[in-house]
Amino acid sequence: MPLVTPLHAAHLKMGARMVEFAGYDMPVQYSSIIAEAKAVREGAGMFDVSHMARLTFTGTATLAYLQSCTTNDVDKLEDGHGQYSILPNAQGGAVDDIIVYRVSTAEYRLVVNADNHAKDVAHFRSLLPAAVEMIDNTDQTAMVAVQGPTAAAIVASLSDNATAVRDIPFFSILDVQVAGVPCFAARSGYTGEDGYELVCSAQDAEKLWWALSEAGVAACGLGSRDTLRVEAGLPLYGHELSDDMSPLWAGLGWVISKTKDFVGSQHYAAEREAGIRKKLLGIKMDGRRIPPIGAEVTVDGSVAGTVTSGVFSPMLGCGIGFALVGSTYKVDTPCAVDVRGQQETGCFVNKRFFKRA
Amino acid sequence: MNVPADLKYTKSHEWVRLEGDTATIGITDHAQSELGDVVYVDLPTPGRALALEETFGTVESVKTVSDLYAPVAGEVVEVNGSLNAQSELVNTDPYGGGWMVKIMVADTSAVDALLSPEAYAASLDD
Numbered sequence: 038m039p040l041v042t043p044l045h046a047a048h049l050k051m052g053a054r055m056v057e058f059a060g061y062d063m064p065v066q067y068s069s070i071i072a073e074a075k076a077v078r079e080g081a082g083m084f085d086v087s088h089m090a091r092l093t094f095t096g097t098a099t100l101a102y103l104q105s106c107t108t109n110d111v112d113k114l115e116d117g118h119g120q121y122s123i124l125p126n127a128q129g130g131a132v133d134d135i136i137v138y139r140v141s142t143a144e145y146r147l148v149v150n151a152d153n154h155a156k157d158v159a160h161f162r163s164l165l166p167a168a169v170e171m172i173d174n175t176d177q178t179a180m181v182a183v184q185g186p187t188a189a190a191i192v193a194s195l196s197d198n199a200t201a202v203r204d205i206p207f208f209s210i211l212d213v214q215v216a217g218v219p220c221f222a223a224r225s226g227y228t229g230e231d232g233y234e235l236v237c238s239a240q241d242a243e244k245l246w247w248a249l250s251e252a253g254v255a256a257c258g259l260g261s262r263d264t265l266r267v268e269a270g271l272p273l274y275g276h277e278l279s280d281d282m283s284p285l286w287a288g289l290g291w292v293i294s295k296t297k298d299f300v301g302s303q304h305y306a307a308e309r310e311a312g313i314r315k316k317l318l319g320i321k322m323d324g325r326r327i328p329p330i331g332a333e334v335t336v337d338g339s340v341a342g343t344v345t346s347g348v349f350s351p352m353l354g355c356g357i358g359f360a361l362v363g364s365t366y367k368v369d370t371p372c373a374v375d376v377r378g379q380q381e382t383g384c385f386v387n388k389r390f391f392k393r394a
Numbered sequence: 395m396n397v398p399a400d401l402k403y404t405k406s407h408e409w410v411r412l413e414g415d416t417a418t419i420g421i422t423d424h425a426q427s428e429l430g431d432v433v434y435v436d437l438p439t440p441g442r443a444l445a446l447e448e449t450f451g452t453v454e455s456v457k458t459v460s461d462l463y464a465p466v467a468g469e470v471v472e473v474n475g476s477l478n479a480q481s482e483l484v485n486t487d488p489y490g491g492g493w494m495v496k497i498m499v500a501d502t503s504a505v506d507a508l509l510s511p512e513a514y515a516a517s518l519d520d
Binding site for chain 2: 065066069070071260264324325326327348349356377379
């Protein structure tokens with residue numbers, strides 16, 4: 038039996054089409070992937086992301102511990118702020134990509150990928166000193182991402198502190214009630230839009246979900262979430278990141294500290310010294326076909342690399358994706374993608390197809 | 395699911411409308427619903443001869459790719475060019491504007507052997 042989130046019954050009630058993802062029975066779409074992606078770009082949409090794992094680390098040695106086992110500089114965080122980071126392995130690859138929030142110097146909260154939940158917990162545990170405690174809050178809580186240009190106004194209007202909700206900066210956190218439900222709110226997301234990720238208790242999840250729905254927020258599934266994150270140029274673990282791929286290839290050097298020592302840090306120093314061999318570029322197809330994952334990408338008949346993600350972009354009306362290519366390839370270069378035996382033309386572009394105005 | 399009474403069907407979710415010896419072929423409402431938003435339909439060139447159950451094209455949706463199978467043998471006489479720019483017709487009007495090919499059928503009695511609307515609808519309930 039697959040696992041279920043606290044919102045599973047709500048998804049079924051809304052008539053969602055369900056798929057198994059990371060061991061959970063999750064909604065892939067409610068109406069249509071294209072309609073849901075548009076709802077987020079034009080108004081507000083909500084995603085059940087309760088399957089993602091939520092871990093709390095406490096103890097006075099937590100900062101030093103997280104400094105040694107994540108790539109970004111945790112010391113730069115202030116209370117109430119968060120940062121995107123990589124959980125590195127000892128070989129220069131990524132165990133996962135994560136978000137680290139500092140509640141206080143003695144309490145940090147992490148959000149990690151559902152697919153890597155057990156692997157991450159085992160990895161953290163293998164490095165955990167006695168003075169740090171790790172608590173897995175995933176099953177006791179739910180997480181709902183509210184995303185889109187009207188997300189801030191809607192969440193603020195449902196909250197008990199509209200000013201604070203509207204004013205918190207990107208990647209900052211706030212304890213606030215939304216629709217009477219106590220939430221840990223982070224101004225972040227995975228769509229390129231403004232919005233929040235709201236963590237609440239499992240038993241309050243439906244109350245929050247239905248209140249957002251009544252306020253006009255469209256329920257959106259994993260399908261549109263993938264479309265929107267590709268449009269926004271955001272990597273997905275298992276596609277653009279893995280145990281065997283350097284996160285520097287994905288262009289994530291900005292979250293890999295050059296000034297601290299951490300697990301595998303010597304690999305990044307050596308890679309930067311020698312020159313990074315590969316890079317991730319966007320591909321914009323001339324037509325509507327979707328670049329298939331794993332497909333060969335060629336430039337003037339020579340193999341340039343492979344497709345790591347591909348979707349149909351409702352915003353652009355064409356197929357888009359990411360390709361991992363040799364570091365000499367540049368944007369604005371015409372390319373071709375092997376779509377099941379047919380060479381379909383496109384162009385390398387900046388991978389941020391969507392930028393918020 | 396909408397299963398019009400005046401059409402014939404296949405287990406692979408194509409529908410067939412026979413007029414004279416010309417069969418118009420598309421995919422069913424159930425098929426388009428399972429596929430999700432259709433973004434591209436790859437269709438054969440008119441003049442191509444198709445054997446029974448031969449793959450004659452593919453439907454690509456935001457979620458998946460699915461082959462199209464010839465419900466009857468014959469020659470492709472026309473394809474729906476509107477789908478190049480408006481592939482969403484497959485979702486919005488699967489039995490009308492979303493049609494895919496017209497085939498000059500070699501043996502019209504082969505159409506009789508296809509699934510009736512009742513049999514197709516029952517197969518969806520399994």
